[in-house]
Amino acid sequence: MRNRNKLTMITAASVAVLTLLAGCGGGSGFDDNASSDKPTSDSSQELTVLIGSSGDTETKAVKDAVAAWSEKSGTKATVQVANDLAQQLSQGFAGGDPADVFYLAPEQLAGHASNGSLLAYGDQLKNKSDFYDNLLQTFTYDGKLYAAPKDVSTLQLVINTDMWSEAGLTDADYPTTWDELADVAKKLTNDDHVGLAFNGEYARIGVFLKQAGGGLVSDDGSKAIANTDESLKGLTEVKDLLDTGTVKYASDLGTGWGGEAFGSKKAAMTIEGNWITGGLSADYPDVKYKVVALPEGPAGKGTMHFTNGWGIAADSKNQQGAIDLVEYLTSDDVVMGFAKAFGIMPATKTLADTWKGEFPDLSAFMDGLDYSVTVPTAKGAADVVTDFNAQLEGLKTGDPKTILDKTQTNLEAILK
Amino acid sequence: MSATQAATPRKGRARKIPRQHIDRRGQEISGWLFCLPMIVILGVFMFVPILMALWVSVSDWTGRGTPFGGNVSFVGAENYTDVLAKPGLAQSDFGTALRNNAWYTLIVVPLQTLLSLALAVMLNRKILKARGFFRTAFYFPSVTSSVAITVLWLFLFNAAGPINAMLKWFGVNGPNWFNDPQGIIHIFLGALGVKNGPAVLTEHSFLGVSAWDWLAGPSVAMFAIILMVIFTTSGTYMLMFIAALQSIGEATEEAAIMDGATPWQRMWKVTVPQLKPTIFTVVTLGIIGTWQVFDQIYTGTQGGPAKTTLTTAYLSYSAAFNSQEWGRGAAISFILFVIIIVMTWIQRWVMKDKKMSRRKRAEYEAMKAEARSMTKSEVMSLGASRSGKHAAAATATATVAGKE
Numbered sequence: 100m101r102n103r104n105k106l107t108m109i110t111a112a113s114v115a116v117l118t119l120l121a122g123c124g125g126g127s128g129f130d131d132n133a134s135s136d137k138p139t140s141d142s143s144q145e146l147t148v149l150i151g152s153s154g155d156t157e158t159k160a161v162k163d164a165v166a167a168w169s170e171k172s173g174t175k176a177t178v179q180v181a182n183d184l185a186q187q188l189s190q191g192f193a194g195g196d197p198a199d200v201f202y203l204a205p206e207q208l209a210g211h212a213s214n215g216s217l218l219a220y221g222d223q224l225k226n227k228s229d230f231y232d233n234l235l236q237t238f239t240y241d242g243k244l245y246a247a248p249k250d251v252s253t254l255q256l257v258i259n260t261d262m263w264s265e266a267g268l269t270d271a272d273y274p275t276t277w278d279e280l281a282d283v284a285k286k287l288t289n290d291d292h293v294g295l296a297f298n299g300e301y302a303r304i305g306v307f308l309k310q311a312g313g314g315l316v317s318d319d320g321s322k323a324i325a326n327t328d329e330s331l332k333g334l335t336e337v338k339d340l341l342d343t344g345t346v347k348y349a350s351d352l353g354t355g356w357g358g359e360a361f362g363s364k365k366a367a368m369t370i371e372g373n374w375i376t377g378g379l380s381a382d383y384p385d386v387k388y389k390v391v392a393l394p395e396g397p398a399g400k401g402t403m404h405f406t407n408g409w410g411i412a413a414d415s416k417n418q419q420g421a422i423d424l425v426e427y428l429t430s431d432d433v434v435m436g437f438a439k440a441f442g443i444m445p446a447t448k449t450l451a452d453t454w455k456g457e458f459p460d461l462s463a464f465m466d467g468l469d470y471s472v473t474v475p476t477a478k479g480a481a482d483v484v485t486d487f488n489a490q491l492e493g494l495k496t497g498d499p500k501t502i503l504d505k506t507q508t509n510l511e512a513i514l515k
Numbered sequence: 516m517s518a519t520q521a522a523t524p525r526k527g528r529a530r531k532i533p534r535q536h537i538d539r540r541g542q543e544i545s546g547w548l549f550c551l552p553m554i555v556i557l558g559v560f561m562f563v564p565i566l567m568a569l570w571v572s573v574s575d576w577t578g579r580g581t582p583f584g585g586n587v588s589f590v591g592a593e594n595y596t597d598v599l600a601k602p603g604l605a606q607s608d609f610g611t612a613l614r615n616n617a618w619y620t621l622i623v624v625p626l627q628t629l630l631s632l633a634l635a636v637m638l639n640r641k642i643l644k645a646r647g648f649f650r651t652a653f654y655f656p657s658v659t660s661s662v663a664i665t666v667l668w669l670f671l672f673n674a675a676g677p678i679n680a681m682l683k684w685f686g687v688n689g690p691n692w693f694n695d696p697q698g699i700i701h702i703f704l705g706a707l708g709v710k711n712g713p714a715v716l717t718e719h720s721f722l723g724v725s726a727w728d729w730l731a732g733p734s735v736a737m738f739a740i741i742l743m744v745i746f747t748t749s750g751t752y753m754l755m756f757i758a759a760l761q762s763i764g765e766a767t768e769e770a771a772i773m774d775g776a777t778p779w780q781r782m783w784k785v786t787v788p789q790l791k792p793t794i795f796t797v798v799t800l801g802i803i804g805t806w807q808v809f810d811q812i813y814t815g816t817q818g819g820p821a822k823t824t825l826t827t828a829y830l831s832y833s834a835a836f837n838s839q840e841w842g843r844g845a846a847i848s849f850i851l852f853v854i855i856i857v858m859t860w861i862q863r864w865v866m867k868d869k870k871m872s873r874r875k876r877a878e879y880e881a882m883k884a885e886a887r888s889m890t891k892s893e894v895m896s897l898g899a900s901r902s903g904k905h906a907a908a909a910t911a912t913a914t915v916a917g918k919e
Contacts, residue, residue: 112815121594185836185837186836186837189578189835189836189839190836192578192579193578193579193841194581195580195581210578210838210839211839213577214577214578214579214839215579216578261587276635350691350694350820351674351691351694352674353673353674353675353691398889406737440613444645445640478839479604479838481838482608482838483604484605485606485818485822486607488821489696489819489821489822490818490821492696492820492821493696494696509603512603512604
């Protein structure tokens with residue numbers, strides 16, 4: 100008798116708890132309001148801006164810009180700095196209460212766009228035509244533009260000028276071909292440092308694939324080209340360079356990235372983007388350097404660009420306000436302010452010359468945009484790149500063909 | 516429960532004095548009321564989330580809004596087959612994570628159990644001075660945040676860090692710890708000249724990872740993490756062993772000394788068998804803890820180099836939060852749950868008290884019968900003859916010593 104009572108009680112309690120939770124679950128604001136074309140514009144709603152900051156200068160610059168917009172528009176907006184942007188964004192979308200405006204990395208685009216978390220506001224953006232087309236392509240998913248590029252970076256060759264002249268090299272010796280690169284790397288190597296060091300990952304090694312005419316995916320992102328002869332030629336060149344011992348991965352020198360290897364004088368050259376200038380002036384102010392274009396491969400010039408965009412949540416209560424804010428944050432004055440504050444490179448054609456005038460030493464980075472490729476952005480591509488990177492760490496002892504074949508299979512699986 | 520215990524002894528009296536009749540129903544209700552806060556808390560924060568995750572693992576939820584919305588549908592075991600059966604990146608990632616985690620568990624659990632037992636036995640000795648100090652010192656890593664320890668470890672095991680500097684004193688060129696993806700068994704075989712595995716091993720694969728790679732052993736990077744975890748957790752388990760050792764009491768130890776057992780014999784034949792319940796607890800907690808390893812990976816290596824520190828729990832996290840494959844992430848965590856249950860169950864079965872074989876039982880009975888049939892004087896003479904033997908042996912030793 101008592102046992103049955105107990106059972107009833109347990110059942111009743113469980114049912115009660117479940118009902119309670121089902122109630123919570125149902126009320127978490129999930130409505131299908133994505134069908135309406137007109138953006139929401141409840142300007143009484145405060146906007147939240149979630150950023151992944153590189154440091155205090157960036158945080159302050161963004162906060163100041165957002166505050167200036169707030170004052171101008173009369174809509175309140177606050178900036179939050181994420182510790183782990185990807186995780187905090189996902190959490191916001193799952194909970195139905197995401198930040199309104201946020202940094203959006205291209206590799207995250209497909210995942211968030213495919214489940215309808217992002218607002219495809221591209222067509223409402225007034226300054227859309229100012230941006231470089233290949234950057235807009237990066238943020239296009241299923242034919243819709245989901246984000247305005249915030250800034251852009253390209254990779255070029257960074258040279259330590261002291262070591263350069265020490266090795267008896269002059270301005271005429273900047274490498275323009277793979278052979279010359281191997282040659283100067285050899286001349287620059289001594290007991291204290293190697294000639295060239297870079298991170299052992301696709302985001303650096305990809306430049307060699309591009310210079311050979313290969314890559315991971317075709318320009319429109321629809322076809323996997325990882326194991327073509329061109330790609331193989333590019334990766335084999337990297338392996339050959341590593342085999343000489345004058346070129347090393349930054350991690351093999353006990354450093355975290357190419358900039359650290361370069362700054363701590365363990366390498367005379369590195370392949371890095373324009374972000375290196377900030378790092379060098381902060382941590383290694385005594386290192387003198389020069390940025391030159393990467394050498395040409397069999398298929399001509401090639402580099403990679405990386406960009407970050409401003410995303411807007413589909414669940415935002417004030418989408419119109421968010422679009423206004425993004426337009427303000429990508430306007431010429433604000434972007435140049437960011438460039439001066441924390442060294443970003445503008446993503447708009449209108450600012451290219453202004454920026455080059457302001458930073459003549461870094462103009463090689465801006466020129467790179469004419470011949471650069473981006474990382475693949477299809478859904479699941481980030482996992483494939485991670486796997487490719489994992490294999491690239493073993494390139495020195497591995498077989499380039501095997502590595503590329505496996506990556507090709509993985510890419511074909513997600514591009515189907 | 517408390518109602519029954521309280522009610523039973525009073526039954527007799529209750530008949531005589533009807534006014535003291537106990538309202539069982541009321542007691543039961545108040546009992547439930549007292550338990551209710553805990554039931555609700557456990558339900559809301561554990562039971563229901565587990566059910567929700569179970570649903571996510573068989574759904575196509577994409578991570579937006581509630582998983583119980585109208586546009587989330589049931590996809591059956593698809594998320595499970597993706598990681599278990601369908602060849603591809605999801606499967607080989609899971610296989611890699613499983614391999615890494617299995618090696619990790621295989622090395623960490625025995626080592627941390629032995630180390631903590633050794634520390635406990637040493638600290639339990641009366642003659643040791645400053646026991647309190649050592650206890651605190653050994654326990655300290657356990658109470659320190661694992662994030663802080665991980666950062667410390669990254670610094671210590673840097674290619675140009677203190678550990679490698681110390682190895683250099685002995686003429687050893689230390690590895691590039693956290694960046695070295697080579698498995699230690701592969702390194703060992705490589706030193707013997709075996710660079711590539713035999714075709715039998717490289718051609719056959721399980722979960723997208725070839726048999727040769729399953730046998731790679733933990734990578735150098737993973738090995739550094741293994742050292743770290745042993746360092747941090749053995750303090751906790753040491754505490755458990757100390758508590759168990761103190762409850763054993765000195766009688767058996769003294770009896771063993773009287774019987775002439777050596778310290779080594781006393782340790783393994785007398786002390787350790789009595790610690791069996793604690794060893795069981797420590798090993799069980801160890802297995803569960805090692806299969807769930809996450810923070811060290813998240814703050815330290817994020818799965819790198821070359822995915823050799825990717826663990827099952829971290830893979831589950833990154834599948835959900837980084838790749839937006841929420842169903843797959845949940846499925847991995849449920850597979851992990853099953854693995855832990857099975858491993859614990861196997862371990863329980865291995866450590867269970869086995870029935871004595873019939874022969875051994877007969878021998879044991881005979882011994883007991885013999886002892887019972889002996890008279891007191893016989894027992895006394897037994898001791899005397901033995902000490903006599905001892906004396907003889909001692910004399911012999913003395914003679915030998917004298918000759919030398």
